Amino acid sequence: MIEALYIHIPFCENICYYCDFKRSVYNQEVVDAFLLQLDKEMTTRILNKGLQTIYIGGGTPTCLHETQLEKLLQIIQPYTHTVVEYTIESNLESISNEKLELLKAYGINRISLGVQSYDDDLLRYMNRKHKAADIDATIARIASYISNISIDLIYGFENQSKEIWLDSLKKATSNPNIKHISMYSLTIEENSVFGKQGVQPIDGDIEADMYILGREYLKSHGFEHYEIANYARAGYESKHNQVYWAYDDFYGVGLGASGKDDHVRYAITGNVEQYIKDGGELFKEQLSEKDILIEYLMMNLRTKKGIDKTKFKQKFKRNFDDLFDDAIERLVLHHQAMNTPTNFTMSEDGMLLLHTHLVQFMEVIDIIMEDEQDV
Known part of the structure; x- marks a missing residue:
């Protein structure tokens, strides 16, 4: 029985230069139409209502204005009654108190924030819109509504010294409101802005050194290393992501989402206009015994x-x-x-x-x- 649901909201107020996920710049009318189609998809697909985890990702789901955000949460609400972990992704600049009140009212109990760095020069380089000085105050405000807070940090930029990376690690671990840290190496994707600009990855040995520096610092400052890129204070490991790493099945809904059901992996592809019109294209891949065995090892050995x-x-x-x-x-x-x-x-x-x-x-x-x- 499938117990995890991923929902993809492919809208952002601005596009980060490293991002290659399915995303589109926010437009109010387009989002309204998208939510109508998402509602149709949720009601026409056979979903188990005994879910344990729900994860709303993107994109930036919290770039939706309050009325749209509430509509999204209402669409999902029938599937939340047995959920123990309910996560939404957010940027720091898109999370108002009004939105936080909505999230809490509809049962969201975990938030994943795109902090990425505590260095203003790097934030500008990535085209992030928050400032380093905003991070702790915003996290404190979020914690007054939702206490389970995860952040992402990125390493591996050509203009990011080990000292800059260590400074971000120090500031993140010194904030008691941060319960979980995902530590990602910069990947230059072909269709990202960085990819189109010809930005080159850093030397592999330097990248490995930065990974080890981050790993050892987080481990020595109260965070358990429970998956290659993920660290948590005791009891705050991501339940939803552990479904992926255990190679269990999960639902995926919304344009850009993928899922796995028995021996079939699927993805909802196409562009926003196509999704709004007819739900996009459902790509399915039948997994062989060899595929399943390899992927099972690949995912479980990450943990x-x-x-x-x-x-x-x-x-x-x-x-x-x-x-x-x-x-x-x-x-x-x-x-x-x-x-x-x-x-x-x-x-x-x-x-x-x-x-x-x-x-x-x-x-x-x-x-x-x-x-x-x-x-």
Whole structure:
């Protein structure tokens, strides 16, 4: 039974230069029409009403004005009765007290803020509209309504020294209202403004150094490292995102959303005009056993929990240790992983090189699938 719902609101008041998500500049009439179509999509699709988590992302959902935001929350309300974690994304400049009152009234209990940096020069470089001096005061105001606050921070800019990065980490960890930090490396996407400007990624060794600096600083200042890019104070891990990392199924609604149901991954594609007219295009991909096995490993090994061997055997009818014995032995020998009777997990160093290590598992999977096809 699916217990998680993701809703994509593809509107922003301005476009950040690193962003390549499905998004469109806010227009009141367009948003009104979008919400009508979203309402239709929600009511015509078969959704389980025993959900545990809902996540409203974007875009910037809080760029909607109060009437539109309330309409959105009303559309979602029938699915909220059993929800334990209800998250919305926001920018600092788009979250008024009136909007916070609405969010709280409709049961939202977690907010994810696009802080990105405490350095004004970097914020301008990204085309963010808030100032570093606004961050703590805005977070304090939000905390008076919603206490579970997560922030995003980005590292890896060519004009971001390690000192600038460390300063952001210090300021974020010193704020007791911040309960969760997602720490992302800048990725230059082809269709982002940075991509079109020809901005180049920084040297890989420098990026790795900044990752390690961030990881160790957050761990030593009250944040548990529970997934490659995510850190939380005790009890504030993201329940919704753990659905993705466990490779469980989830609903996705709204233009730009994706979802997974059994062996099918789907996405709602097209442009805003097409979505408003007919709901956009529903792209579906049938996942093979090989796809599922690779993606299951890829997602679960991102986390501190790693592979639960009992769950692995229940899902794939295979013994994890027997299947990957050589890869396990090599990774443990080189301190890249830990193997116990119940779990296989990457070490901190192993997480940093996860994509490299996954190749070893993929090679085994390729051999297995070829052998089974020959039988």
